[in-house]
Amino acid sequence: MATHTQSFWTKYIFSQDHKVIGAQYLIxxxxxxxxAGFFAYVFRYHLAxxxxxxxxxxxxxxxxxxxxxxxxxxxxxxxxxxxxxxxxIGNFLIPTMLGTDDMAFPFLNMLSFWVFFLSAVVVxxxxxxxxxxxxxxxxxxxxxxxxxxxxxxxxxWKALFSGGSLVILALAxxxxxxxMGGINFMVTTINKRARGMSFSRMPILVWFxxxxxxxxxxxxxxxxxxxxxxLLDRVAGTGFYDAYRGGDPILFQHLFWFFGHPEVYVxxxxxxxxxxxIIPTFARKPLFGYKFIIGASIVAIILSMVVWAHHQFVAxxxxxxxxxxxxxxxxxxxxxxxxxxxxxxxxxGGNIRLELPMWWAVGFLATFLIGGLTGLxxxxxxxxxxxxDTSFVVAHFHYTLFPITFFGFFAAFYYWxxxxxxxxxxxxxxxxxxxxxxxxxxxxALPIFFLGLNGQPRRMADYTAFETLMQDWHIQFREIATIxxxxxxxxxxxxxxxxxxxxxxxxxxxxxxxxxxxxLEWQAPSPPPHGNFEVYPEVYRDPYTxxxxxxxxxxxxxxxxxxxxxx
Amino acid sequence: xxxxxEAVSTYAHExxxxxxxxxxxxxxxxxxxxxxxxxxxxxFRYSPQRKPMxxxxxxxxxxxxxxxxxxxxxxxxxxxxxDEHDTWDKMMQSVPEEKDLHIAITGRQWNWIxxxxxxxxxxxxxxxxxxxxxxxxxxxxxxxxVVFDIRSVDVIHSVFLKEARFKYDAIPGRTITxxxxxxxxxxxxxxxxxxxxxxxxxxRNFIMVESEEVxxxxxxxxxxxxxx
Numbered sequence: 124m125a126t127h128t129q130s131f132w133t134k135y136i137f138s139q140d141h142k143v144i145g146a147q148y149l150i151x152x153x154x155x156x157x158x159a160g161f162f163a164y165v166f167r168y169h170l171a172x173x174x175x176x177x178x179x180x181x182x183x184x185x186x187x188x189x190x191x192x193x194x195x196x197x198x199x200x201x202x203x204x205x206x207x208x209x210x211x212i213g214n215f216l217i218p219t220m221l222g223t224d225d226m227a228f229p230f231l232n233m234l235s236f237w238v239f240f241l242s243a244v245v246v247x248x249x250x251x252x253x254x255x256x257x258x259x260x261x262x263x264x265x266x267x268x269x270x271x272x273x274x275x276x277x278x279x280w281k282a283l284f285s286g287g288s289l290v291i292l293a294l295a296x297x298x299x300x301x302x303m304g305g306i307n308f309m310v311t312t313i314n315k316r317a318r319g320m321s322f323s324r325m326p327i328l329v330w331f332x333x334x335x336x337x338x339x340x341x342x343x344x345x346x347x348x349x350x351x352x353x354l355l356d357r358v359a360g361t362g363f364y365d366a367y368r369g370g371d372p373i374l375f376q377h378l379f380w381f382f383g384h385p386e387v388y389v390x391x392x393x394x395x396x397x398x399x400x401i402i403p404t405f406a407r408k409p410l411f412g413y414k415f416i417i418g419a420s421i422v423a424i425i426l427s428m429v430v431w432a433h434h435q436f437v438a439x440x441x442x443x444x445x446x447x448x449x450x451x452x453x454x455x456x457x458x459x460x461x462x463x464x465x466x467x468x469x470x471x472g473g474n475i476r477l478e479l480p481m482w483w484a485v486g487f488l489a490t491f492l493i494g495g496l497t498g499l500x501x502x503x504x505x506x507x508x509x510x511x512d513t514s515f516v517v518a519h520f521h522y523t524l525f526p527i528t529f530f531g532f533f534a535a536f537y538y539w540x541x542x543x544x545x546x547x548x549x550x551x552x553x554x555x556x557x558x559x560x561x562x563x564x565x566x567x568a569l570p571i572f573f574l575g576l577n578g579q580p581r582r583m584a585d586y587t588a589f590e591t592l593m594q595d596w597h598i599q600f601r602e603i604a605t606i607x608x609x610x611x612x613x614x615x616x617x618x619x620x621x622x623x624x625x626x627x628x629x630x631x632x633x634x635x636x637x638x639x640x641x642x643l644e645w646q647a648p649s650p651p652p653h654g655n656f657e658v659y660p661e662v663y664r665d666p667y668t669x670x671x672x673x674x675x676x677x678x679x680x681x682x683x684x685x686x687x688x689x690x
Numbered sequence: 691x692x693x694x695x696e697a698v699s700t701y702a703h704e705x706x707x708x709x710x711x712x713x714x715x716x717x718x719x720x721x722x723x724x725x726x727x728x729x730x731x732x733x734f735r736y737s738p739q740r741k742p743m744x745x746x747x748x749x750x751x752x753x754x755x756x757x758x759x760x761x762x763x764x765x766x767x768x769x770x771x772x773d774e775h776d777t778w779d780k781m782m783q784s785v786p787e788e789k790d791l792h793i794a795i796t797g798r799q800w801n802w803i804x805x806x807x808x809x810x811x812x813x814x815x816x817x818x819x820x821x822x823x824x825x826x827x828x829x830x831x832x833x834x835x836v837v838f839d840i841r842s843v844d845v846i847h848s849v850f851l852k853e854a855r856f857k858y859d860a861i862p863g864r865t866i867t868x869x870x871x872x873x874x875x876x877x878x879x880x881x882x883x884x885x886x887x888x889x890x891x892x893x894r895n896f897i898m899v900e901s902e903e904v905x906x907x908x909x910x911x912x913x914x915x916x917x918x
Contacts, residue, residue, distance in 0.1 A: 186888045242868060260885045267845040267887060366863025372846060373861060406734075412747035412756065436860045437848065439866050442782035446771075453767035460763045464756040466721060471730045472743035485731065492723055496716040499767070505774035506708050508781060509855045512848060512883040566697065576709075578695050578852030580883040583891040588877050591852075596691045670744040680742070 126647065129653070137237075140230035140653050142543065144236050145214030148215060151243055152206035158247075159198035160190040160612050171598075171605035173585040186582035189258035190286075192582055196248065198259030200386070201297050202243055204528040209339075210391040212305050212535050213332045215543060217308055219651060220326045221659045222685070224319030227310040235303035242296035248290035260582060262383070263376050263681035265364035269356040282358040290352045298343055305336030317643065317685075319400070319662035324684065326642045326666045327410060327417075331396030334420050335389050338427065342385035349378030376438060380431035388427050392420065394531030395462060398484050401538050402466050404640040405481035406473030407680050409667040412465040419458035426455040432656035436507045447502045452502035458613035459495060463488065474680070478638070479553045480558035486561045487526045494522030495570070512582075515575025521568045529560065533618070541637045545649040546629030552621040559614030570600035641683045642666045660685035698874040698899070699854035706855075711773060712713040715766035723759075785869050788832035797840075797847030797860040802880060802891040804828045809913055813839070819912055827896040831905040832872050842865040848884035851897065857883055872899040 129138075138144060168175070169183045177183060183191075214232070218225050226232045250256035259268040268287055282288060310335050314326070352363040353375060362368030364375050402411045410416075432440055432448040466488060475481070497519045501507050510516060532558075540548050575581075579592055586592040636645040643662070647655050668682045675689070682688070697703050734740070745752045792813050794805035801824040808817025821828060828838045829893035832916040842847055850857045856870050900908075 142743070185891060189888065189890070190884065202734050226733055260890075264846055264885075265790070267885065271697075366861075371863060402705050406742070407736075408742045409744060411745070412753060415747060415753065415756075437857050438846075439861045439864050446775075446781070448750065448777075449771060453771065456767060457764050461760045464723070464759045467727055467730070468747060468756055472745070473730070473734050474736055474740045474742035475731060476735050476736045477731070483728065488727060489724060492720060496719055498714050499712050499770065502767075503708065503712060503770050503774055505778040505781070506705065506712065508857055509705055509852075511857060512850070573691075573693065576693050578850075578881075580850060580881055582885040585891055588892050588894050589881060590821045591695065591879055602776070667746075669742065 137233060139225070139233045141214045141218050141226050141229070141232060142651065144232050145211045147236050148206040148214060148239065149211040151240060152203050152211060153199050155202040155243060159195045159203060162195040164609060164612055166191045166195070167605040167608045169585065171602045173587055185260055186255065188584035189254040193258055193261050193409055194256055198246070199528070200261065202246060202292060204390045204524065205297070205301060206239060207532050207655045208334055208390055208528060209301065212393050212397065213308055214645065215539065217311055217329055217332055218315070218656055219647055220329055220642050221311065221315055221320060222643040222656065222662065223311070224654045224656070225313040226307045228307050228313055231303050232307050235300045235307065238296055238303065239300035242293045242300060245289055245296060246293035249286045249293065252284050252286055252289060254285050257290045262379060263353060265353055265356065265372050269364055270351060271421070274664050277358060277360050279358050285357070288354060288357050291350050295347065295351060299348060301339060302343070305339055308332055308336050317660050317662050324662055324665045327399035327413060328396030331392040331399065331420070334424060335392035338385045338392065338424050339389045341428065342382045345378040346382035349375050373439060376432065376435050378651060380434045383434065384431045385427040387523065388423065390527050394487065394527045397531050397535045398466055398487060399641065400482045401534055402469050402627060403481045403667050403669060404638050405476045405478055406470050407476065407669045408469055408473035409669055411468040411665070416462050416465055419461045423455055423458040426451055430455055433502060433507070436504045437511050449502060451502040456495065456498060456502065463492065463495070479550060479557065480534050480538035482554070482557045483530050483537060486557065487530035490522060490526040490530060490564065493685055494519060494526065497522060510575065512580055513575040514571045514579045517581045518568050518571035518575055525564055525568070533560070538638070540625070541632045541649060542644055544626055544629065546625055546631055548625040548629060549621050556614060556617045556621065556690050559617065560611060563607045563614060564609035567611055570604045575599050601686050639681050641668055641681055643684055646683060646685055664688055695853045696874070697853070697855070698872050698876065698878070700856040700871045700873060701777055701781055702853070708774050708777065710722060712770055713803050715770065719763065725827040775834050785837055786835040786869055788835055789837045791830060792837045793848060794839040794841060795888070797842040797882065799887050800824070800893040802895045806909070806912065825894055827877065827898050829898045829900060829908040830872070831902045832875050832899050834902070835869055835871050837869045839869060840868060845886050846884050847882045847886050850883035851878055852881065855879050859884055875899050875901065
């Protein structure tokens with residue numbers, strides 16, 4: 124346990140404590156989620172009521188609409204999901220689960236957060252520069268994304284301080300931050316495990332966090348090269364993506380999606396890890412297929428590097444090549460199906476306590492299942508000709524990324540809140556929050572599938588120009604989606620209230636291990652102090668020893684990892 | 691409310707059939723998985739007396755149900771690939787020998803430019819006729835193989851004819867040749883499906899599908915119009 128004294132600045136601002144850094148990531152991520160959620164409200168309102176004045180905003184012109192959609196996508200992926208799922212959850216949990224005092228490189232950890240903070244400042248600034256925020260879609264496809272300055276002699280400084288260039292710079296900073304955080308996760312995992320914690324005794328979450336950062340590291344290189352060329356096209360007048368000067372716009376799509384698809388798994392892995400901890404604890408049953416899940420994830424990581432062109436089936440790539448990517452895409456569904464089924468198999472035959480975190484885990488499985496299965500339609504290269512760039516795609520990735528990001532985060536939040544706050548949340552408000560989120564999300568995203576199947580393209584400021592997209596049921600479905608989205612956002616205020624009130628006034632937890640779980644973080648005091656453990660734990664078994672057992676003469680259904688049994 | 695817009699091209703029905711095939715597999719997967727999940731939540735609710743099972747899935751005997759699930763998914767996946775291949779081949783990999791009409795369709799911010807072959811019947815010759823205005827309607831004959839050369843002059847666009855299940859990106863610097871044969875007359879909206887700038891949502895043209903005779907009449911008027 125660390126004993127050196129800390130001032131306010133070193134304790135809360137330039138902190139090197141992994142838990143404070145985790146909280147910092149979380150707070151910035153949540154603020155960005157509020158911004159991105161507000162943008163979603165504005166443009167969803169506009170889609171349902173194209174001519175109406177939007178409350179809290181005013182009127183919306185098509186350029187601003189494009190900017191809001193672009194920013195919503197970029198923020199949600201890179202400044203909400205990445206910091207919350209990877210950085211915040213990883214920072215809170217990896218050192219405590221491994222039974223150690225902190226990350227391997229606390230200073231690097233702090234640096235990683237402050238570089239991330241800078242990236243968030245830059246991306247918010249990009250909305251207010253002259254010329255307005257970037258409006259070319261979060262996928263940054265050139266030539267549109269390079270268009271404003273697509274000439275051989277742009278004004279360097281003007282081009283640099285434009286929305287698009289600042290978004291690219293912010294992404295670069297964010298990637299640098301995630302690389303620093305990622306290397307920290309890996310070194311900590313390899314070097315700082317508690318005595319007795321062999322790799323095969325690590326909680327599955329720690330495995331998944333490492334898979335997440337490894338996937339990120341393998342895939343991020345090409346997109347950095349691609350983004351650099353895009354930046355040069357914008358500010359230095361090069362022609363990498365300009366067909367008239369020998370460039371090729373498709374090049375960017377390849378470089379972008381080589382990263383873009385694995386990125387989905389970068390976000391999925393932490394959530395799978397959270398579920399892998401919550402489900403056995405509340406099913407009171409060992410995790411099904413621990414080794415299989417690890418193997419399947421490694422297969423999925425390798426496959427994720429060869430599926431990227433399924434985003435480009437209609438983008439003019441060679442049709443013979445598409446079959447290869449279609450096969451890769453459907454192959455990758457198999458390991459993930461195995462992991463999800465393993466979780467279902469963990470639930471089967473358990474002794475299930477339906478506490479709040481378990482509700483979120485079940486909600487995640489049910490919702491993500493729809494997201495995964497609708498991937499079949501898009502993985503089929505032929506049907507993708509029709510479905511590509513329609514709202515079907517929008518509904519599909521909201522059905523994957525929403526449960527990944529928010530069900531994953533909220534499950535983790537309710538599960539570990541008693542540990543890291545030392546207090547209990549309000550269970551009733553938590554259940555209200557769960558059911559509101561679950562129901563309103565389905566009502567928001569289901570209609571969008573049908574709009575997409577009926578041929579509604581995505582990223583359109585309004586559909587009024589097209590008679591066939593303005594049938595009565597189209598308009599009604601858009602209204603249902605919009606009203607549900609608004610209610611979905613409003614439901615989150617229940618959580619915010621619960622969070623803040625419970626943090627200060629919640630009932631103190633009577634036990635350090637309220638869920639009777641086996642992993643090491645539950646052996647630390649609640650909340651864990653700087654340095655986490657009073658006595659560093661030693662590990663004697665895997666983290667999933669559940670089921671009715673006889674321990675020291677009393678009946679109990681769990682044995683923590685560090686509990687030494689009399690032989 | 692129909693799920694799909696009216697199917698008006700020769701391959702549109704195959705696309706719709708493919709949708710229902712995938713829906714069959716995805717639906718089975720969904721209901722079986724959700725069924726097991728809900729059954730487990732009810733059947734294995736907490737009780738202090740219950741002795742939970744302790745299997746870990748490390749032997750094949752325990753693992754076989756998950757393996758079966760994965761095998762079924764793999765079967766569904768590859769059956770879909772096998773089933774769709776002819777349609778993919780027809781739509782993407784082959785252009786019919788017999789081109790009854792060969793026109794170029796070029797995206798620009800923010801309308802489609804259509805280039806018809808002139809009276810000599812050949813595209814890319816001096817007498818080509820160009821139609822370049824927002825909201826214009828072009829005409830094509832029914833039951834004929836119409837071949838499009840899809841191009842773009844500025845940013846990426848995407849030709850989307852939803853009733854025909856026809857969608858291909860228009861990429862600057864490339865000419866992508868695709869075909870369609872309509873089998874139902876009517877006026878169809880031509881939508882741009884790739885974000886192409888501020889007025890993306892106003893980028894609209896129409897395609898009128900009509901009988902050979904009416905089409906010829908329209909084409910003659912078009913030629914006459916340019917001669918004036």
